[in-house]
Amino acid sequence: MALEHALLVSLSERTASGLELTRRFDRSIGHFWTATHQQIYRVLGRMEKDGWVRSETVAQQGRPDKKVYEVTEPGRLELERWIAEPTAGDPLRSSLMVKFRGASYGDRAALLEQARERLDEHNKRLALYEHLVGRDYADPSTLDGHDLDAYLVLRGGVRLEQFWIDWLTEYLDAWTKESR
Amino acid sequence: MALEHALLVSLSERTASGLELTRRFDRSIGHFWTATHQQIYRVLGRMEKDGWVRSETVAQQGRPDKKVYEVTEPGRLELERWIAEPTAGDPLRSSLMVKFRGASYGDRAALLEQARERLDEHNKRLALYEHLVGRDYADPSTLDGHDLDAYLVLRGGVRLEQFWIDWLTEYLDAWTKESR
DNA sequence: GCCACCTATGCAACTAGTTGCAACCCTGCG
DNA sequence: CGCAGGGTTGCAACTAGTTGCATAGGTGGC
Incomplete structure (x- = not known):
């Protein structure tokens, strides 16, 4: 099971509230691991109980309070353990x-x-990914560390979309030849 | 949810017992929809209760009896409905x-x-798929009907494995350049 | 003031899938 | 005989994910 760990990765990059995590999931990591806000809230609650994250309530202007989560040391260790597993x-x-x-x-x-x-x-999704690559990674050869990781994962997204496009095209071609 | 429907497809091709379905899943459809035998048994039970399949107990030589399932007319209609959905x-x-x-x-x-x-x-899995293509589909251009479907799905498997191989190779290359 | 709508958090019930194990039948081996 | 091992079916408990809904604060329109 990995939602916990996907949240740890996301929170390691930057602290966030439940809803912010949900939205972030709709954009980056979420391309490879989907989750609804209900599930994210539930899992965040469990993680806090287990001591992997801690939360702080933050008042906002013109909006309800939000609970911002951050990874604790036990959470960091758990993530490390999981990655090596x-x-x-x-x-x-x-x-x-x-x-x-x-x-x-x-x-x-x-x-x-x-x-x-x-x-x-x-x-459509391929176009989006390629837009992101162009916007955020003008020169991939200079990347290192976490940036290189993020870039390569996005490249995985590009390749995956390309796989679907190629295969669906092959499928449609095969079934729409004039003779059928 | 699609395990029910995956089983209907598999049973439409040929009647089978629970364990035979499990093994078939390990080979063909199962490359794109995995399920354990426990789950298959449970779902078969539900499908029989709903009238989508009917079963017949078949005695075997030197082995325990098996329950062979076949798709009923309501099951056939349900599959048709699901495919169009x-x-x-x-x-x-x-x-x-x-x-x-x-x-x-x-x-x-x-x-x-x-x-x-x-x-x-x-x-390894790509090699297996390519072996299957070579063995069963010597001349794809002559295929039609269900054979063409099965071939194209297998082609999807080939392309999917190729996607993983290409991407993992890109990943490994990027992280094992001499400078890191 | 009231309503529609957005942000934000969350509970409850349900569905799907996994893990671990039990039971039973038969064959083959020592 | 007794026991290991494969085939066959299945239950129970657990984990993960989905769907539907509730609550509550705030903004802006009429």
Whole structure:
């Protein structure tokens, strides 16, 4: 299980409240580990109980108070331990692949339409990632430390989107040749 | 949720017992939707109660009886319905990506070792997939219907492994340049 | 003043998936 | 015989994640 640890990584980079973490998840780490705000709150509560993070209530102008979390020393040690620990392969679960495999038991035209929509989404997301690369990493060869890590993970995102685009294109091509 | 539907696809191709389904999952559909035998049994039970499948106990020589499941008409209709339904993007959760992102808060050498192991696994799996392609689909251009579907899904597997290999290689290269 | 809407935190109930184990049948070995 | 080992089905308890909703403070429009 890794949501705890994803939050530790995010909070190590910068302290944040639950909602800020949620939004950050919608943008950076969240491309590779999704979570809803409810779950983040729950896990933050557990982590605080376990002493991995501590929180401070911060008053805001024109807004409700927020609870800002920061990583404690035990939290830091736990993150270190987890990073060194062997990583189990994360199970992939793609309903789209299952649908494609079972296409002959359903409406193929509808499925092709879904493939097109998915292709569109991945194209959009690829454009976003490439925009981020261009904006934040003008010269990757000079990067080091945490910046290089962040860049390489973003590169993973680019490659992953490219994978989907290429494969969905192959799929659509194969099924929309004139003869079918 | 899609395990039910993955099982319907698998059983549409050929009837099977719980354990046979488990093994089939370890090989074909299971590359894109994993499940343990316990879960498969539980879901099969629920599906039978809902009338999506029916089972028949088959005596075997030298082995315990097995319960062979087959898809019923309501099950077939449900599969059809599900295939036509819009597909939500399956959340990706990769602990390895989270670890890479947080590498500066842990032991980088240990992480590079994990990357190498993962690269190795993906290379092995790519070799397996390519073997399957070569063995079962000598001439893809002649395929149609369910065979084409199965081939394209396998191609997705190949491309996915290739994605991991390329990205892990980029990652390792970036972090093992002489200067670091 | 009241309502719609945004920020922020959170509970409860549900669904999905994992881990650990039990039970049972049969075969083959010493 | 007795016991290890594989095949087969399954229960129970746990962990993780989702959905729906509640609460509460504040802003801005009518």
